[in-house]
Amino acid sequence: MRRLLVCCGALVALAACGSPQQASDQQFLPLTPSSTGTVAPVPPTSPTTAAPAVARCTAATLSGKVEPTDAGAGNRYGKFVVTNTGQAVCTLNGYSGFQLQDANGQPVPTDLQRTPNPGPSPVSLNPGASAAANLHWNVVPSGDEPVDKPCQPEAAGAAAIPPDETQPMRVAWGLGPVCGGGKIEISAFYAA
Numbered sequence: 001m002r003r004l005l006v007c008c009g010a011l012v013a014l015a016a017c018g019s020p021q022q023a024s025d026q027q028f029l030p031l032t033p034s035s036t037g038t039v040a041p042v043p044p045t046s047p048t049t050a051a052p053a054v055a056r057c058t059a060a061t062l063s064g065k066v067e068p069t070d071a072g073a074g075n076r077y078g079k080f081v082v083t084n085t086g087q088a089v090c091t092l093n094g095y096s097g098f099q100l101q102d103a104n105g106q107p108v109p110t111d112l113q114r115t116p117n118p119g120p121s122p123v124s125l126n127p128g129a130s131a132a133a134n135l136h137w138n139v140v141p142s143g144d145e146p147v148d149k150p151c152q153p154e155a156a157g158a159a160a161i162p163p164d165e166t167q168p169m170r171v172a173w174g175l176g177p178v179c180g181g182g183k184i185e186i187s188a189f190y191a192a
Contacts, residue, residue, distance in 0.1 A: 066175065092189040093163055121188065139151070
């Protein structure tokens with residue numbers, strides 16, 4: 001009789017477990033002793049709280065300027081420098097939009113071309129920190145551009161759009177005309 005009870009108990013225990021698939025789908029909690037001597041379940045731990053995502057830098061949280069860096073043989077080089085003027089860290093990753101404009105904000109011919117040196121890489125900007133993108137353009141007329149006057153209208157500024165954003169910020173230009181149909185090469189942003 002005792003053997004029959006042990007067998008029945010084993011069968012009941014197996015039936016309660018269900019199929020191996022059902023058993024693997026169940027979540028088991030570890031048991032720890034309680035102060036009363038009984039075993040109490042341990043509540044599941046909550047997942048680790050992830051750090052809040054850092055927001056992208058926007059035109060509203062950046063100030064910008066264009067700085068000349070070098071010149072020679074008709075080539076001009078500069079940097080488009082942006083500074084985080086916001087109260088929190090923000091991130092830039094990629095290339096800026098950059099449209100030359102006249103004093104009235106009207107477009108001046110611009111042919112922006114991305115260069116891979118350096119290429120896109122996330123740059124975190126603490127408040128007050130800066131990032132830069134390299135610029136290169138030419139001042140030698142080409143094609144049907146005039147040689148006896150400026151090859152293109154001279155820009156007073158530029159509308160620059162931070163990576164992955166849609167609202168532009170205005171920056172002063174004042175670096176002369178951009179020949180070759182307004183061709184400007186621009187790199188991705190990097191920490192400055």
